[in-house]
Amino acid sequence: MTGNPAAASANAEQIEAWNGVVGAKWVANQDRLDRVLAPFGRAILEAAAPKPGEHALDIGCGCGATTLELARQVGREGRVMGIDISGPMVARARDRAGMLGLSPVFEVADASSYPFEPGSFDLLMSRFGVMFFDNPPSAFANLRRGMKPGARLAFICWRALGENDWVKVPLAAALAHVQPPAPTPPGTPGPFAFADRSHVLSILERAGFSSIAIEPFDAPMAIGTPEGGIEEALTQSIEIGPIARLIADAPEDVRARARDAVREALLKHRTESGIALGGAAWIVTARA
Template sequence: MTDAAANAAQIAYWNEGAGPTWAALQVQLDRQIGPLGRAAALALGPKPGERILDIGCGCGESSLELARAVGPTGEVTGLDISRPMLEIARARAAEASLTQASFVEADAQAHPFAVGQADAVYSRFGVMFFADPTAAFANIRKGLKPGGRLAFVCWRAMAQNPIMTLPLASAAHLLPPTAPPEPGAPGPFAFADQARTSGILGAAGFTDIVFTPHNQKIGSGDLETTLGLSLRIGPLGGMLREHPDKREAVIDAVRAALRPHEGPDGVLLDSATWIVTARNRGFGSLQGEVSLDPGFFDPLPDSELGK
């Protein structure tokens, strides 16, 4: 199978299925996973004037935050396979007058990156979906300068993530049984296994590979907002897309399970992720590199999140 064809199923999924849904829910999703993306960005330590690739940039929040960090003399290029999400990303960049941010509709496993031009590569949950992750990271590495930095955030095991498991578990008795996903198959938890992911990065030519566990309560808003998101996104959302006739039956059970976790900041549930850092083979380590003011990664104002 050619690289161009390898991710055809994912391209279709993120344009015809999940992409429009994520685009419609981008405000809630940015609120939920934005803090985790900012943890990875702080580990990357972007600097003014740098060129950064944002792999799987989605609706662009992470790219715009990186664009602010590198400033007008830097460049951030967001890549994604989802046209509906990229349309939002481009509109948000234009609204914010961040001309240093640009977006490319491309499959990072096959995209012809300009060789050795980027100072760093970043991703917020955008690198777990490749059919051949070793080939994808080897291709991405071509775009990095010697010694260039890599940082991304990915989910640890599903069982460690109530943000994912609680809605589905609360409704499991009302849904048909389902087989667990194949370990390592493209999907949200493909990089949960530290040893496997480290092997992928090493085989692709990265060194100084570090996995830092990150645990944080996250959420998308109040009870009804969280309920609505749970019914459309994540493991429960996936089940309901296959069994839409079960939607009304599970609503009360999911709402009851979420209610005890609601507080002044909305419904917050535990998340467990890896913050992964590495370098293009041959140069130093990331230690001592992070000197950026964390204020660079304050959440976008509501006026921009709605764009």
């Protein structure tokens, strides 16, 4: 399942997006996004507690920030695999690993159906990479088959959009000028698919996990940098997330008004370290 995994996957829509415009934007903004998500990456690595010599899997590894840190922590005696459906992002992850002299294995593949060697992992971890599965119980059951008995699962996922100001604030400003997105059923694959704690618990129980713990984690997110100012924060807010889709086909004057509204909303949250908006997540741990 290397190369383009679309033919073998039920997640065709997600694969198309992350190998197209969405993936390209994440690669282009990799440094910014790693900085924004750093508090959440540190939190899930602490919860996962990788140990020297362990065999670990990073699910939805993206451009590799957490995969590389896993590789550092398990050391030369350990093994790390990063898996993601985005070819452009995995290519970036491989480049970064080479520059750092680290040797995790990366696969461009769909973790929901990848034929993992049974009983091979001590640890499965993910930073915001598990909310996009078309069939989450089936996906997690497949992942569990790759784990040793008693192995650890640890992932971080977003709580509800309404609790996440990094999306809510700019989106509310833009919606004064563009049509809102069509409503989607709860649990639809996407950033906030795991917002409901009971939904996450049910998925993992159905997949056969035990000792499940789901705890809230909140941290400020620095959108942009002091050097880049409001324009950097504005670009980041508009290019990454739902606003990009909402304004993509809008007339230029409507897009301009939406950008101005988002800029004004972000300025209200300016701090010495840039635009700071809250992020709200779940830290989820379990055992195979």
